Structures are given as C-alpha cells and as structure tokens.
Amino acid sequence: MRLFLAAAAIALCGTNALAQNGPVAIGTLPQGSLGYSIAAAVAQVATAKTEIDVRAVGQGGSSVYIPALNQGAIDFATSNIFEAVFATQGSGNFDGSANPNIRVAAMLQPFEVGMMVAADSDIHALSDLKGKPFPVGYIRQRLVGVMQEAVLEAAGLSVDDVDGVPVPNFVEGAKLLAQGTVVGVMLAPGSGVVKQTMSQLPVRFISVIDGDDAAAAVAKSLPGSYVGRVEPSDRLPEITEPVDLIGYQYALLTHADADEDMVYALVKALHENKAALIESHGSFRRFDPAAMATQVDGATFHGGAERFYRETGIWSE
Template identity: 80%
Template sequence: MIGLKRGALAALFAALGTVSVSAQSGPVAIGTLPQGSLGYSIAAGVAQVVSENTDVSMRAVGQGGSSVFIPALNRGEIDFSTSNTFEAVFATQGTGNFEGNANPDVRVAAMLQPFEVGIMVAADSDITSLDDLRGRPFPVDYARQRLVGVMQEAVLDAAGLSADDLDGVPVPNFVEGANLLAQGTVAGVMLAPGSGVVRQTAAQVPVRFISVIEGEEAAAAVAEALPGSYVGRVEPVDRLPEITEPVDLIGYQYALLTHADADEDTVYSVVKALYENKEALSESHGSFRRFDPEDMALQVEGAMYHPGALRFFREVGLVE
C-alpha cells in the first residue's frame, strides 16, 4: 500500500464509505494502525463516542502504517488520524520517519492518553537488557511502519547500540515482527503492552517486556530524539501479564490528529465530545481509564493545534 498514488488512496477511503467532513455526506474516517493494535482500539473508541454524542458519524479505518494515513490526512483525504506527539512533530517538520517528506498541514486535535512502547521477548529468554540483543536476530527496517524503526533506533542509540549490532531481520511492521517472535525466529519485537498483538503473541508463547531506557543520560537522549517523550514506568498489574516486573519504556501521549483545512466547528464538536465523555471512552476500551480531559491540550514543542480545538480548550480554561 506504500506505493498507492493520491487518487488511488482517495478511492480506497471512498470505497470504505468514508469522506471528508467538508462533504458531510457519510462516515468520517480516523486513519489508524491495523486491527489488533492498541492504536486501532483507541481510534475505534474515539469514533464510537463521537458518533454517539455529536452529529458526526465516525469510523476507524486501519491501514498498514502512518506512512499511508498521515500523508492522506495532510492532503485532506481523511480528516482525522491517531498517532503520537513526536510523530505529529516529525510529520509537520519533515523529520524522523518523515525525513524529507514534510506534511505541513497536520494539526493536533487533542491528546488522548499516556502510552508506552518497549521491547517484548519470550518469557524464558535470557535477555534482560538491550545489551543482551547484540548479535541476536531482531526485526529491523519496518518498511510500512517507519515510526517503529525510529523509536527502536532511539532506544538503541541511547544504549550505545545500533542496528548493526543486531542480526537484522527486515519486517514490514510490528505485526510481522510479533509473528516471528511467536515462531522463535527473532529474539524480540517492539510493541505496546496491553495491545491485541501482544495478547495474540502471548497465546502462542509466554512473553515479557524489558526496560529500554536505563539512566538519566539515556532518558535525555531518547527525549531529544522523540520530542515530547519521557520515561514511562509500567508496573505489573493483573491486566498486563506481559509485565512481570517494573520496566521503563518509551512514554508519550497518544493523540488525535487532524489537518489545517478540517472544518473548525467539526473539530470543536469532536474535541468537546471527548472532553465530556471520559466514562464512555473508558467503557469503549480499558486503556481510556488513563485518559484525563485536563491533559487534552498538553503542549509539545513543534506540534500545532487546530483552531477548532483551541477554541474549545480556551472555553474550558485549558489554554489561554
């Protein structure tokens, strides 16, 4: 799908029954990661709550990766997507996984919830740190999800490693990486605890996460590479059996994105519905238990909010 031309991609979304909000003639798409990912579950929860509490009919549309749906968002072929704070910066500025391919019309609609990503290994593996990955077969490239590769590169660099220190196994996305882990072909994979892909993998082979940020210097290096990120400590809880001990992962805010030309009133209505319906969001997916309406307008240097979102945030006192 990476090679789709603009017209073909627009036709794809049209075939799925989704349109731009400017047309107001059918469901509005939220471009997101494939079904089974935590990103898809978050987008589906947003779509459900917005559809039930506004005049906007919204649906999640899973795609191969952000390299597909964020350019479509920038062009106005879809009006919303899910992603994260640093990808919003990368896309807008043409850096990171969008190096040389700026998408200047991407805007933030709202921060949705804290999110953590790290490296998952087999439970019986002898791997306890990033350094133990030296010489091991490990997913690389992520041709359809370049952002995963950028995050992996950030934690490896901070630990004094690079892809050259791994026995790299090219994969298109984290789903294939997880499949290879279940088969015993690779030593680990970068994933988000609590996601459907993690549960599916754990059903085939017991898994656990390891810390990927160790020490203040590593934390500072990761924060510089991934704007708006931080050390996300994840503690063992019953609902996350893959977390067998406290681990430090890449933490960041997952966000709802839109584009500069999206209808201001529509963006306002969407953000308002999310702000006023935390309970419904939590019922749609457990991860929204961590959603805090007061954090919806958190500032990240380099990320720009849509005017419709800012109008609502000013009304409720989240921004001046």
C-alpha cells in the same frame, strides 16, 4: 497503497465533514493494534455524542495515512505526538517529506512502548541483543524503526549490532517472535498483538531506558517523549517486573483545512464523555480530559480544538 487509501477515504468521507454527506474517517494502525482500538473508541463516542458519523479505518502504517491526512483525503488520524512533530517538520520517519498541514486535535492518553521478549529468554537488557536476530526495516511502519533506533542509540548500540531480520511492521515481528525466529520485538503492553502472541508464547518486557542520560537522549530523538514506568498488574501479565519504557501521549490528529466546527464538536464530545470512552475501550481509564491540550514544541493544534480548550480553560499560552 497510498493512492488506495486516499481513494477509499475520499469515498468514505465525501466532500463535506457533516454526517449527512457520509462518514468521517480516522486513519489508524491495523485491527488488533492498540492504536486501532483507541481510534475505534473515539469513533464510537464521537458518533454517539455528535451529529458526525465517524469510522476508524485501519491501515498498514502511518506512512500511508499521515500523508493522506495532510492532503485532506481523511479528516483525522491517530498517532503519537512525536510523529506529529516529525510529519510536520519532515524529520524522523518523515525525513525529507514534510506534511505541513498536520494539526493536533487532542491528546488522548499516555502510552508506553518497549521491547518484548520470550519469558524464558536470556535477554534482560538492550545490550543482550548484540548479535541476536532482531526485527529491522519496518518499511510499512517506519516510525517503529525510528523509535527502536532511538533507544538503541541511547544505550550505545545501533541496528548494526543486531542480526537484522527485515519485517514490514510490528505484527510480522511479533509473529516471528512467536515462531522463535527473532528474540524480541518493539510493542505496546496491553495491545491485541501482545495478547495474541502470549496465546502462543509466554512473553515479558524489558526496560529500554536506563538512567538520566539515556532518558535525555531518547527525549531529544523523540520530541515530547519521557520515561514511562510500567508496573506489574493483573491486567498486564506481560509485565513481570517494573520496566522503564518510551512514554508519550497518543494523539488525535487532523489537518489544517478540517472544518473548525467539526473539530470543535469532536473534541468537546471526548472531553465530556470519559465514561463512554472507557466503556468502548478500557485503556481510556488513563484519559485525562484536562491534559487534552498538552502542548509539545513543534506540534500545532487545530483552531477548532484550540477554541474549545480556551473556552474550557485548559489551554495554556
């Protein structure tokens, strides 16, 4: 799969980042995920507002497209900020496999992830998962497993406390939830997968961070994360009460050898076109151009992005 992505990306991107030599790829999660929708919106706006032709390329997971990004087989990718740290350092879901060429281009929007269960479930807290069938493994999306382990450990649990059901990714986990095979799955409210599941089964989210100690433990395990409080709204029927989820910035990543002018032009287009981003996908209502240069220990910004942020005055030393 990794070789397939690299070959496909090279065919897509060509040997030069400029539009006349072929489209530029943004590696991201599969279609139907919120990650794909975000990448597709970035690609649409970048293509419309620059001379660069950009395409979102959905793949099974970041374990495929992050190494391709590191190698320069693709020029951009989307993921959360703590994965950028993990990938760069060779920790977390990239334990022992450092990708030192990963760079941050922009923070795109705040994001929350938590546990989704059936609306009529007796699961109301993480402790209620003990002994219950629950997705584990995530061989194609190891980051989901890392996040799941972080919140379980912060609650005094481990994957050994659940009746583990191996899944390759969260999409399959959601299918098993709809079928009643598992009692929950880790997902992002508002994503296409959540909406698809709700068409088959009413669902709700539960809090995954309970108290300051748990918040500190999760932040240590997932650099740059914080408690993301999500309130009920008409837009999120799956949120039936205020819940505390894993909050973090979802980021646009690039690689160290990406053309500096290309990265500069792309982040400039995003910074100046929030309305167009919102038109492409409503989640960009939460996009804050002034927060695009938010820095996290362990993550390094690309020089082209830093140049633009310094010129704009939002870069902080």
